[in-house]
Amino acid sequence: MLKLVSRRLLALVPLLFIVSVLTFSFTSLLPSDPVDLIIGDTGTQEQYEVVRERLGLNQPVILRYIQWLGRAVQGDLGTSFFNSVSVADAVMQRLPVTLSLTLVSALIAVAVGTAAGIAAALRPRSWVDRLATVGATIGQAIPNFWFGLLLVAVFAVNMRWFPATGFTPISASPWEWLRSVTLPAIALGLSSSAAIARQVRSAMVGVLQQDYIRAARAQGLSSRRVILKHALTNAMVPVVAVLSFQITVLLGGSLIVEQVFSINGLGTLAITAVRQQDIPMIQGLVLVMVGLVVMVQLATDIVYGFLNPKARPS
Amino acid sequence: MKTWITRSAFLAAMALGLGGTPAWAEGSGTFRYAEQVKLITMDPQKQSGSGVPFLRPAYESLFEKGPKGDYVPLLATGYKVDGLDVTITLRQGVTFSNGEPFNAEAAAKNINRGVELGIVEGLKTVASASAADEYTLKIKLKEPDPAIIDSLCLTGGMMIAPGAMDDPALDRNPVGTGPYIHSKTESREGEVQVYTPNPTYWDKDKIGLARYEVLEIPDDTARLNALKTGQIDGGNWLANPQSAIIDRTPGLKLIRGTGGLNYHIIISDREGTVIPAFADVNVRKAMAYAIDRTAFGKAVQFGLAVDSYQPYGEGHWAYDPALEGVYAYDVDKAREYMAKSKFPDGFSFDMPSIPLYQSRLEALAGFFKEIGITMNIAPQEPGTLARVSRTTAYPATNLVWQTNTDPKFLALRYIYENANYNPFKAKPSEELLALAKAGLESVETDVRAPIYKKMAARLADEAFLIFVASSPILIGVSEKTASNPTVVYRYGEDSINLRGLKAN
Numbered sequence: 017m018l019k020l021v022s023r024r025l026l027a028l029v030p031l032l033f034i035v036s037v038l039t040f041s042f043t044s045l046l047p048s049d050p051v052d053l054i055i056g057d058t059g060t061q062e063q064y065e066v067v068r069e070r071l072g073l074n075q076p077v078i079l080r081y082i083q084w085l086g087r088a089v090q091g092d093l094g095t096s097f098f099n100s101v102s103v104a105d106a107v108m109q110r111l112p113v114t115l116s117l118t119l120v121s122a123l124i125a126v127a128v129g130t131a132a133g134i135a136a137a138l139r140p141r142s143w144v145d146r147l148a149t150v151g152a153t154i155g156q157a158i159p160n161f162w163f164g165l166l167l168v169a170v171f172a173v174n175m176r177w178f179p180a181t182g183f184t185p186i187s188a189s190p191w192e193w194l195r196s197v198t199l200p201a202i203a204l205g206l207s208s209s210a211a212i213a214r215q216v217r218s219a220m221v222g223v224l225q226q227d228y229i230r231a232a233r234a235q236g237l238s239s240r241r242v243i244l245k246h247a248l249t250n251a252m253v254p255v256v257a258v259l260s261f262q263i264t265v266l267l268g269g270s271l272i273v274e275q276v277f278s279i280n281g282l283g284t285l286a287i288t289a290v291r292q293q294d295i296p297m298i299q300g301l302v303l304v305m306v307g308l309v310v311m312v313q314l315a316t317d318i319v320y321g322f323l324n325p326k327a328r329p330s
Numbered sequence: 331m332k333t334w335i336t337r338s339a340f341l342a343a344m345a346l347g348l349g350g351t352p353a354w355a356e357g358s359g360t361f362r363y364a365e366q367v368k369l370i371t372m373d374p375q376k377q378s379g380s381g382v383p384f385l386r387p388a389y390e391s392l393f394e395k396g397p398k399g400d401y402v403p404l405l406a407t408g409y410k411v412d413g414l415d416v417t418i419t420l421r422q423g424v425t426f427s428n429g430e431p432f433n434a435e436a437a438a439k440n441i442n443r444g445v446e447l448g449i450v451e452g453l454k455t456v457a458s459a460s461a462a463d464e465y466t467l468k469i470k471l472k473e474p475d476p477a478i479i480d481s482l483c484l485t486g487g488m489m490i491a492p493g494a495m496d497d498p499a500l501d502r503n504p505v506g507t508g509p510y511i512h513s514k515t516e517s518r519e520g521e522v523q524v525y526t527p528n529p530t531y532w533d534k535d536k537i538g539l540a541r542y543e544v545l546e547i548p549d550d551t552a553r554l555n556a557l558k559t560g561q562i563d564g565g566n567w568l569a570n571p572q573s574a575i576i577d578r579t580p581g582l583k584l585i586r587g588t589g590g591l592n593y594h595i596i597i598s599d600r601e602g603t604v605i606p607a608f609a610d611v612n613v614r615k616a617m618a619y620a621i622d623r624t625a626f627g628k629a630v631q632f633g634l635a636v637d638s639y640q641p642y643g644e645g646h647w648a649y650d651p652a653l654e655g656v657y658a659y660d661v662d663k664a665r666e667y668m669a670k671s672k673f674p675d676g677f678s679f680d681m682p683s684i685p686l687y688q689s690r691l692e693a694l695a696g697f698f699k700e701i702g703i704t705m706n707i708a709p710q711e712p713g714t715l716a717r718v719s720r721t722t723a724y725p726a727t728n729l730v731w732q733t734n735t736d737p738k739f740l741a742l743r744y745i746y747e748n749a750n751y752n753p754f755k756a757k758p759s760e761e762l763l764a765l766a767k768a769g770l771e772s773v774e775t776d777v778r779a780p781i782y783k784k785m786a787a788r789l790a791d792e793a794f795l796i797f798v799a800s801s802p803i804l805i806g807v808s809e810k811t812a813s814n815p816t817v818v819y820r821y822g823e824d825s826i827n828l829r830g831l832k833a834n
Contacts, residue, residue, distance in 0.1 A: 046711065047710075047711050047714065048711035048712065048713050048714050049713075049714065049717065052713050052714055052716060052717045053713045055449065056449075056716070059449075059716075060750065061720070063448055063449070064717070066448075098370045098371065099369075099370060099371050099501045099502065100498055100499040100500075100501050100502060101502065101519060105519075106519065106520070109518075109519055109520075110520070165551065168555050169555075172555060172559055173555055173558050173559055176559060179559065179561060180552070180555035180556055180558070180559045180561060181547060181552045181553075181555060181556045181561060182521070182545075182556075182561065183521070275549050275552070276549065276551070276552060277552065278545075278547045278548075278549055278552035278553070278556070280518065280519075280520040280521035280546075284520065285520060288368050288520075288548075291712060291713070292713070293713070
């Protein structure tokens with residue numbers, strides 16, 4: 017296991033390098049210019065040149081990249097073009113927000129998706145199964161930002177059960193944290209729960225027809241034990257693979273949901289950075305997101321190994 | 331030319347409309363205001379756009395504007411403008427929140443820093459500043475500037491503690507003389523900036539809050555929901571569907587402030603270098619007549635804009651009611667002008683567009699099509715329109731003009747041969763040039779108003795600036811805020827005056 021972890025971490029190095037090269041190249045190809053935003057409508061051509069020089073944008077892209085890389089390997093991801101906020105600080109401040117949101121929405125997706133999938137699998141072609149299938153289809157079809165707006169309109173604006181916007185850190189108030197994260201997490205987790213429900217259903221239907229399940233039932237084991245311990249454990253193997261993919265989808269989806277709920281996470285930071293062409297910030301964000309995705313995949317492989325000993329890396 | 335104004339602090343407060351408010355020693359309660367833009371910098375001398383509500387709690391300017399746009403001394407007590415020399419007397423007994431004294435030396439250092447940075451447009455006419463004595467500031471101008479006091483009401487006049495100027499993180503650690511101080515520990519970057527009372531404030535009675543928060547909520551719907559649910563007490567908006575909802579929602583109120591944004595077309599190639607038709611004034615007039623401004627305002631700006639025929643809005647000292655309807659929608663007249671021109675069969679041209687203006691330009695393209703002019707919309711990356719407009723890449727462009735901006739900037743922006751938005755270096759008419767020059771010869775608005783009214787009339791006649799619609803400054807507030815007697819909206823700004831503001 018340790019070998020797997022170290023191998024993956026080592027593979028992260030060339031991956032981050034390639035990603036950083038691509039990000040730097042793509043951002044330098046964009047026609048917009050951060051200097052325009054910095055000097056504003058009233059800026060003159062002279063000011064434009066001065067600011068370009070100050071930011072080093074008058075230098076060739078390759079030189080800029082080498083300078084950035086030199087600092088990055090020492091842990092310095094640079095400073096925003098627009099203020100004195102360091103990229104590392106900005107990212108680290110928002111990381112817990114996005115992770116909170118992703119984690120809670122993943123929990124919701126797993127809980128709802130697994131429950132719906134099991135219920136559907138236990139009575140195939142019954143009304144429960146059809147309801148779960150229709151629900152899953154709707155869940156995957158509804159855009160999460162629209163669902164989020166709907167949730168806000170009903171549960172925040174009309175009922176006032178939850179705040180309409182903002183995020184409260186768990187350290188400030190666990191209760192307020194839960195209130196602030198519930199609606200965005202539901203909005204974000206909806207489509208993932210639908211995908212998981214479909215996966216659990218088909219996996220469970222297959223597993224429940226296996227001989228060892230019949231044998232377990234013949235031994236007099238309770239239905240609950242048979243389903244949760246014997247059937248679900250095996251049915252979860254393909255689900256974990258789907259979950260890994262879904263978590264990366266949730267990370268991406270948080271970009272939009274954070275906007276709807278005005279949550280100051282990595283998504284909001286990314287959108288602002290892209291709009292402003294804040295190249296150091298974009299670079300830092302992409303690297304962190306890539307790192308997160310790699311970590312999620314690593315965690316998936318580890319869990320996969322526990323659930324399926326045959327799949328454990330040698 | 332000489333003007334000497336000295337007002338007592340009492341008169342200043344009266345002019346601000348705060349004289350009748352009761353005094354209190356300590357603030358209580360919280361007021362939450364939402365900004366539609368993300369915070370970029372809290373360094374006023376590096377501020378080039380929106381975001382002034384983030385600065386006002388901590389920074390005070392030398393002057394501010396009274397309810398009718400008049401100049402009210404704040405950190406200053408009076409001023410005198412004599413040609414290129416400006417003398418400003420300063421308030422005594424004021425300290426910055428870091429304990430440094432506010433005096434002429436500190437003020438001069440601020441002005442000189444602003445000049446050196448060169449970002450604040452209002453300080454571009456300043457050569458240098460110096461201290462004449464402890465509380466007298468001297469400013470030397472490079473050229474006559476009747477708007478210098480106006481500029482000192484805004485970011486150009488905001489005073490930073492000299493000791494804080496060397497802080498590389500000044501943009502996140504504001505140190506001014508304002509009634510509130512920025513609380514870095516309670517603020518959350520990108521989300522909310524928190525301000526608490528300044529214990530060293532020179533006018534403690536005007537501290538009415540225990541806490542002031544400025545939230546960054548750029549999404550219009552999220553900001554609207556925050557207002558509906560009471561998470562914020564107020565916030566600023568542009569003319570969009572969400573502000574239209576505020577306008578018709580019971581329990582909310584949309585405040586229309588003086589000033590705002592005037593959307594207009596600029597015929598940059600008015601000498602016809604690329605598009606010969608643009609050199610023909612009949613064509614330009616035809617375009618001005620072809621625009622159904624009322625329909626435009628209703629459809630594109632959600633009924634929150636008014637028809638516009640001049641750069642200034644109603645209530646501004648240079649506004650001329652005689653120009654109202656000068657190009658009222660008349661498609662027959664537009665066709666007559668096209669027929670009179672050398673281009674009766676029409677022509678086509680390219681117009682740069684950013685996503686925000688796409689629907690506006692689509693509407694305008696429809697109007698121009700009626701008179702045989704094809705306007706091709708050329709999408710640009712957001713944030714690049716201003717730069718593109720300063721080049722000869724397009725023969726015309728479209729921008730907004732802040733209607734509370736001093737009219738002298740009209741010439742600097744559009745009229746002079748080297749104006750920022752005159753990329754084709756078109757020579758201005760003698761009349762416009764003379765009016766632009768005359769407008770600089772006095773600081774008195776009474777003297778300047780007729781000059782700039784003539785300039786607006788002349789601009790209408792030459793029709794290379796086609797004004798379309800003007801939307802006011804829009805502030806959405808809750809019912810409680812609307813009925814709060816201590817809420818005073820700043821003239822020409824999308825913020826609330828914090829001096830004397832109490833929680834709802």
